[in-house]
Amino acid sequence: MAKVNGYFRLQIEDNGVYIKLIPPTEDGEPITMADIMSYLSMVKMPKYDIAALNQVVLALKEPTLMKLTEADFSPVSEKAKVQVAQDRMTATIRLYPPSNHGKLFEKKDMIGELTHAGIKYGVAEAILDALVENPIYCQDIMVAKGKEVQEGTDAKIEYHFETKPLAKPKLNVDGTVDFHQLNIFTKVKKDQLLATLTPEFLGEEGIDVYGKRIYPQKVKKLSLKYGRNIRLSEDKLQMFSEVDGDVKLEKDTVFVSNSFVVAADVDASTGDIVYEGNVVVNGNVRTGFSVQAKGDIEVKGVVEGADLYSGGNIVLTRGIQGMNRGKLEAAGDIITKFIESAKVKAGGTVRSGSILHSVVDAGDTIICEGKKSFVIGGSLSALNEISVMTIGNHMGTVTNVKLGVEASVLENLNDMQKEFEENKGEIEKARQVLVLFKKRMQGGQKIPPDKIQMIREAGDTIKRLELRQEELQLLIKESRDLIEANARGRLRVSETAYPGVRIQIANSTYIVKDNIRFSQFQLDSGEVVIRSY
Numbered sequence: 001m002a003k004v005n006g007y008f009r010l011q012i013e014d015n016g017v018y019i020k021l022i023p024p025t026e027d028g029e030p031i032t033m034a035d036i037m038s039y040l041s042m043v044k045m046p047k048y049d050i051a052a053l054n055q056v057v058l059a060l061k062e063p064t065l066m067k068l069t070e071a072d073f074s075p076v077s078e079k080a081k082v083q084v085a086q087d088r089m090t091a092t093i094r095l096y097p098p099s100n101h102g103k104l105f106e107k108k109d110m111i112g113e114l115t116h117a118g119i120k121y122g123v124a125e126a127i128l129d130a131l132v133e134n135p136i137y138c139q140d141i142m143v144a145k146g147k148e149v150q151e152g153t154d155a156k157i158e159y160h161f162e163t164k165p166l167a168k169p170k171l172n173v174d175g176t177v178d179f180h181q182l183n184i185f186t187k188v189k190k191d192q193l194l195a196t197l198t199p200e201f202l203g204e205e206g207i208d209v210y211g212k213r214i215y216p217q218k219v220k221k222l223s224l225k226y227g228r229n230i231r232l233s234e235d236k237l238q239m240f241s242e243v244d245g246d247v248k249l250e251k252d253t254v255f256v257s258n259s260f261v262v263a264a265d266v267d268a269s270t271g272d273i274v275y276e277g278n279v280v281v282n283g284n285v286r287t288g289f290s291v292q293a294k295g296d297i298e299v300k301g302v303v304e305g306a307d308l309y310s311g312g313n314i315v316l317t318r319g320i321q322g323m324n325r326g327k328l329e330a331a332g333d334i335i336t337k338f339i340e341s342a343k344v345k346a347g348g349t350v351r352s353g354s355i356l357h358s359v360v361d362a363g364d365t366i367i368c369e370g371k372k373s374f375v376i377g378g379s380l381s382a383l384n385e386i387s388v389m390t391i392g393n394h395m396g397t398v399t400n401v402k403l404g405v406e407a408s409v410l411e412n413l414n415d416m417q418k419e420f421e422e423n424k425g426e427i428e429k430a431r432q433v434l435v436l437f438k439k440r441m442q443g444g445q446k447i448p449p450d451k452i453q454m455i456r457e458a459g460d461t462i463k464r465l466e467l468r469q470e471e472l473q474l475l476i477k478e479s480r481d482l483i484e485a486n487a488r489g490r491l492r493v494s495e496t497a498y499p500g501v502r503i504q505i506a507n508s509t510y511i512v513k514d515n516i517r518f519s520q521f522q523l524d525s526g527e528v529v530i531r532s533y
Helices: 033-042 050-058 107-116 125-133 407-442 449-486
Strands: 007-013 016-022 064-069 079-084 090-096 140-145 156-159 193-198 230-232 238-241 245-250 253-257 260-262 273-275 279-281 290-293 297-299 307-310 314-330 334-346 349-352 354-356 359-362 365-368 374-376 379-382 385-391 399-403 490-497 501-505 508-511 516-524 527-532
Touching: 007 090, 016 050, 033 050, 033 079, 050 064, 079 107, 090 107, 107 125, 107 140, 125 140, 193 253, 230 253, 260 273, 273 279, 279 290, 290 297, 297 307, 349 359, 359 365, 365 379, 379 385, 385 399, 399 490, 407 449, 490 501, 501 516, 501 527, 508 527
Parallel strands: 260 279, 273 290, 279 297, 290 307, 297 314, 307 314, 314 334, 334 349, 334 354, 334 359, 349 365, 354 374, 359 379, 365 385, 374 385, 379 399, 385 490, 399 501
Antiparallel strands: 007 016, 016 064, 079 090, 090 140, 156 193, 193 238, 230 238, 245 253, 490 516, 501 508, 516 527
């Protein structure tokens, strides 16, 4: 026997109205009082004994006939209830049998029920035909289905070269550092494939059973961005180098450039060097001269009291003897054998064999490594970590160490907090204007036309500033989160930290008063603490 839900039907006799209850077969669902009461309400059945009916339904084991009312009642045609899913992608119909002498549905009647419910799309005509021929009662049958929306995909770019080359010197077995083999440039050959673009797929619209369109979410569109010495394929989906040179990704733009080589020194014979790509100096950079490159700078000799500015990395095979006027500044990393009496600033990491009486600032990390490495005097500043062998000396030379947040971050946070407080005052003033005029209107005063503009401006001010306040709250939270994250910076000392070393992490300061060996300094509960290395 097939699975059939329990169902019921009305039987109208001369002495009243009866309901016939038929239990389910196999694993069909039983009759529920909620379904019966909904149906009887639909056909406007007069008052009946709900409690008695409920007892019969609960005890139902075999077909049972129960009298509902003695009132006169006309025959009832087949009925239907249409329900639409919450996502509006499917619709079901639930049929109820006619009473004796009642009329069965024709297909047009079912279509009329769906139309009345607003169903316009995805109607399954074959299912309706089958239900007309062989009705299934007290069971939800899906009769309409929408078209699912097909979400799109973002465009994607795959780069076929190392986008973040690591400028790290080789540490020899004897503890010395080899600054000759760095491989800081990413070399490319003419016609080499640099990048491939997979275009976005916009997706396809869907339609719900009400006939309303469902639009896919917006997707991210991308294009291959590039500088000189690069060409695209005809379909704009592939990028190739037009020359032998060096490739670099800056933000979302690819650059290929040839390196400019200075055969000997940068001095009066060359003048200052300004170049769009990489610069390689085979000699020294003499005092008073400068090298500016949008790419990387490599100097195989000594940098004296000169200025080097790089949009990428700076690598000094020997080092800088700055005479208190030399300066190195790089957006990326700075690698050098020694730093003496100079100012050094890197967006990433500074690596050196020794640092003497210099100001060194790194956006990420400072590493002073090698068999005889040391840091004496001056100041070191990094956001995340400073790692040294020895720092300071037995003579107590003052050496400052700072870890944590950039001053610009704190200044920006203070500016945003100040603006937030000023906006609160402006919002309160505007609200007072609105309250004042509201009281006047409530008192029966007529508002002059020139004051109506003032009321509008006050309302506009409140809306504009409240939106800005929401933006500021988000930006302030992001800044505070950044400060909290960077407060975990640490100083690692593999040998000795001498007296005279001042360590500041975020807003906490520690002054070394005795020799401290094999240690690391970090922030814990707002205080600088010492832990084993």
